[in-house]
Each structure stands twice: as C-alpha cells, then as structure tokens.
Amino acid sequence: MIPAILRFIVLICFVLLVSFAVLYQWGVGWAIVTSVLLLSIPLFYSYMNLARLGRQIQLDALETMALPSGLWEEVFFKLQRLVKNLKQRIRIIEQQHEHFIEAFQASPNGIVMLDENDQIEWCNSIAEDFFGLNFKRDVLQRINFLIRRPEFFQYLNKRSFEEPLLLERMGADSSLSLMVQAFPFGNQRNLLLVQNVTDLQKADSMRRDFVANVSHEMRTPITVLMGFLETLQTLDLEKGQRDQYFDMMMSQAKRMKSLVEDLLTLANLEANSLPAPMNMINTETLMALLRNDAEALSQGKHSFKFEVIDKESLLGDEREILSAFSNLVSNAIRYTPDAGEIDVRWNINSQGQGEFSVRDTGPGIASEHLARLTERFYRVDRSRSRDTGGTGLGLAIVKHIAGRHQAQLLVESMPGKGSTFTLRFPKERLSS
Ligand SMILES: Nc1ncnc2c1ncn2[C@@H]1O[C@H](COP(=O)(O)OP(=O)(O)OP(=O)(O)O)[C@@H](O)[C@H]1O
Numbered sequence: 001m002i003p004a005i006l007r008f009i010v011l012i013c014f015v016l017l018v019s020f021a022v023l024y025q026w027g028v029g030w031a032i033v034t035s036v037l038l039l040s041i042p043l044f045y046s047y048m049n050l051a052r053l054g055r056q057i058q059l060d061a062l063e064t065m066a067l068p069s070g071l072w073e074e075v076f077f078k079l080q081r082l083v084k085n086l087k088q089r090i091r092i093i094e095q096q097h098e099h100f101i102e103a104f105q106a107s108p109n110g111i112v113m114l115d116e117n118d119q120i121e122w123c124n125s126i127a128e129d130f131f132g133l134n135f136k137r138d139v140l141q142r143i144n145f146l147i148r149r150p151e152f153f154q155y156l157n158k159r160s161f162e163e164p165l166l167l168e169r170m171g172a173d174s175s176l177s178l179m180v181q182a183f184p185f186g187n188q189r190n191l192l193l194v195q196n197v198t199d200l201q202k203a204d205s206m207r208r209d210f211v212a213n214v215s216h217e218m219r220t221p222i223t224v225l226m227g228f229l230e231t232l233q234t235l236d237l238e239k240g241q242r243d244q245y246f247d248m249m250m251s252q253a254k255r256m257k258s259l260v261e262d263l264l265t266l267a268n269l270e271a272n273s274l275p276a277p278m279n280m281i282n283t284e285t286l287m288a289l290l291r292n293d294a295e296a297l298s299q300g301k302h303s304f305k306f307e308v309i310d311k312e313s314l315l316g317d318e319r320e321i322l323s324a325f326s327n328l329v330s331n332a333i334r335y336t337p338d339a340g341e342i343d344v345r346w347n348i349n350s351q352g353q354g355e356f357s358v359r360d361t362g363p364g365i366a367s368e369h370l371a372r373l374t375e376r377f378y379r380v381d382r383s384r385s386r387d388t389g390g391t392g393l394g395l396a397i398v399k400h401i402a403g404r405h406q407a408q409l410l411v412e413s414m415p416g417k418g419s420t421f422t423l424r425f426p427k428e429r430l431s432s
C-alpha cells in the first residue's frame with residue numbers, strides 16, 4: 001500500500017508538470033485553469049465519498065457498502081472492520097445480558113436490584129407478583145415507597161443485612177409469607193432476594209397445632225386416670241366401687257390407646273406416598289363385615305339398609321378400604337340419634353365410577369364446617385364428639401386412604417336433614 005504522503009507528492013508533481021507544459025504552450029491563464037481543474041478532480045472524488053459515507057452511516061449500512069477505489073478504499077475498509085467488531089462485541093454483551101436476565105427470571109425467588117438510593121434498577125416477574133410491582137412503571141422508584149411496611153423500612157434503613165426479614169400477609173390476597181434478605185454488591189448497591197415461605201410457615205404452624213392437640217387429647221384421660229389411681233391409693237374402697245373405678249380407668253386407657261393407634265395409622269399412611277396395591281376386594285363380603293360391625297356398635301338403636309347394587313369388585317388395599325368404610329359407618333352410627341336410619345350402598349354411577357356411600361338421618365353438618373372435616377382433630381361439636389369417644393382423626397384417615405386409591409371423599413349435608421358421605425373410586429380401581 002502506497003503511503004498517503006507519497007501519493008500527495010506524486011499528485012502535486014503531476015499537476016505542476018502538466019501546468020508548466022500548458023504554460024509553455026498556451027500561457028498563464030490556461031495553466032491556472034488546468035491546475036485548478038486537475039486539483040479539483042481528487043477533491044470532488046473525496047467529497048463524493050464523504051457524502052456516501054454520511055448516507056451509509058445514516059442507514060446503518062456501513063458494513064455492507066461497496067468499497068471505493070484508491071485512498072478511500074483503505075479508510076472505508078478499516079471503518080467497516082471497526083464497526084463490524086464493535087457490533088459483534090455489543091451482540092455478545094447483549095446475549096450475556098439476556099442470559100443473565102433469563103436466569104434471574106427462571107429463579108423461583110423474587111430478585112430486586114437496588115441502586116445506592118434504594119431505587120429499583122431491575123426486578124424479575126416473581127418479585128413483581130410478590131410485591132405487586134410493575135418493573136416498567138416502577139423502575140427508579142424508591143422501594144420503600146412501594147413496599148409500605150414499617151418493618152421493611154426499618155430493615156433497609158438499619159443497613160445490617162446479616163439476618164433475613166419475614167414479611168407476613170403479603171401478596172394480592174395477603175396470603176403470602178415472604179422471607180426477604182438484602183445482599184450488598186458493587187458500589188453501595190443491594191440485591192434483594194425474596195423467598196416464598198408460605199408453605200413452610202403453614203407446615204410449622206400445623207406442627208405446632210398438632211403437638212398442642214395431641215397433648216390436649218392425652219391430658220384429659222391421663223388426668224382422669226391419675227385421679228382414680230390416687231383415690232384407690234388413699235381410700236379403702238368396697239369391691240363394687242373399686243370395680244366401677246377400674247372400669248372407668250379402662251375406658252380412659254382404651255381412649256388413649258385408640259388415639260395412639262389412629263395417630264400411628266395416619267403416620268403410616270402419610271409416610272407411604274405410593275398408590276395403594278390393586279388387590280381384588282369382594283364388595284359383598286366387605287358389606288357383610290361392615291353390617292356385622294355396625295349392628296354390634298348400634299346395639300339395635302338404629303335401622304340399617306346395606307345394599308350392593310352393582311357387583312363390581314374394588315381394586316385396592318383391603319385393610320385400608322375396610323378401615324375407611326367402617327370409619328364412615330361408625331360416624332353415621334355415633335352421630336345419628338337413636339331410631340335414626342342409616343343407608344349404606346355400593347354402586348357404579350353413570351360415569352362408570354364406583355361409589356361407596358353412607359347416608360344417615362342424623363343432625364347434619366353446617367356448610368362452614370364441611371371443608372374442614374378432614375383436618376386432623378377437627379370436630380364440629382367438640383363436647384358431643386368427645387362424649388362419643390371421637391378424637392377427630394377418623395375422616396383425616398379416610399381422606400388419606402382415599403388419596404392412596406385415587407378416590408374422592410364427597411360430603412353432602414344439611415343441618416337437621418342428615419348427611420351423606422361418599423367415596424368415589426375411578427374406573428381403573430374396579431373389576432367385574
Ligand atoms: N355422619 C355424621 N353426622 C354428623 N357429623 C359428623 C358425621 N361424621 C362426622 N361428623 C363430624 O365430623 C367430625 C370429624 O369426624 P371424624 O370421624 O374425623 O372424627 P371423630 O368421629 O370425632 O373421631 P374419630 O373418628 O377419630 O374417633 C366429627 O367430630 C363430627 O362432628
């Protein structure tokens with residue numbers, strides 16, 4: 001490549017030579033005209049190239065423009081290479097940026113980037129949902145103007161972020177518990193990580209309730225037992241009275257035993273997340289067993305109807321199915337006053353699903369209790385249920401057994417009109 005200065009010297013020499021030749025032939029005037037004309041040719045060429053460059057820059061088409069010849073070719077070529085390299089680097093940076101954003105968006109946690117004034121620089125969509133933010137609208141707004149909670153305000157102001165902060169009753173319907181922690185980075189900026197701990201909090205409070213309930217349920221029979229034991233120790237009772245005390249102690253001990261047995265059954269069911277086996281259960285034999293138990297429990301106080309409308313067998317775990325069915329039947333007996341009617345039936349419904357239902361003419365259950373019946377220890381009428389020996393675990397066990405058999409527990413009830421408890425099994429759990 002010829003250096004530019006050499007080209008320039010060659011050009012000037014050429015113009016001078018031609019101008020002298022013209023001067024010699026036609027005089028000064030023509031020599032001046034010739035030199036101006038000769039000099040204006042590269043000037044015009046440069047002007048045209050500059051104008052083309054301006055146009056291409058405006059169209060952002062520098063990389064694709066055709067290269068001119070001569071000195072400008074080199075300039076344009078270097079310019080094109082520079083622009084190509086710069087654009088390539090920008091593309092790489094943009095891709096990396098997009099990957100970061102995608103990774104942050106994929107996070108199950110809320111992420112908010114705050115600048116040195118606690119203004120939102122960026123947040124992911126989970127954080128938008130948690131705090132009701134809208135990134136486009138709220139960008140560069142101070143976060144404590146948007147999350148108006150005194151404890152959050154204090155947390156940010158204190159500037160010691162070793163411990164996370166628990167924010168309760170958050171979200172659109174105030175149902176979320178969020179764990180928030182700030183992590184300082186860069187120049188006095190903070191990354192806010194937000195974790196949804198609603199389920200953990202619920203599990204924690206359920207565990208606390210459960211321990212409180214078990215202790216409460218055990219305390220009553222233990223206190224009664226201890227009372228009788230003290231009496232027996234201190235007083236010299238007659239045989240008849242002593243036997244009566246022993247009977248009462250036995251009934252309290254039985255109550256504790258049944259509570260512990262129910263708790264163990266529940267624990268076993270909960271520990272086993274696999275579907276129940278597909279053993280063939282003959283529904284007619286099952287109904288006969290249920291009938292015997294029901295009549296023994298009722299002692300002639302209720303009238304029963306046991307019907308097997310369809311002969312299809314059920315596929316499941318016989319012990320579990322018997323336990324679930326007899327829980328429903330024993331509830332009907334225990335909560336239906338004397339002379340009440342209890343209908344127990346097995347049939348296939350119009351959708352081909354198997355239904356085991358227990359209908360009684362008992363007191364019925366008000367609608368506000370229906371959704372909570374299967375909670376552990378939930379009883380509609382605590383005192384009445386305790387009189388009947390209930391601990392409130394029966395329906396929780398039924399629900400678990402239903403889950404293991406892909407069945408649904410349906411309850412229809414109206415106060416004063418009786419209740420119908422139905423277990424609905426899918427077609428796959430039936431065999432003809
Ligand atoms: N057929 C029914 N009629 C009226 N109320 C019922 C009936 N079945 C259940 N209930 C109500 O639902 C509550 C929960 O029933 P569940 O079987 O879970 O517990 P329980 O009968 O009190 O005790 P457990 O079955 O553990 O001995 C009962 O306490 C009772 O108030």
Ligand SMILES: [Mg+2]
Nearest residue numbers: 331390394395
């Ligand atoms: Mg029960």
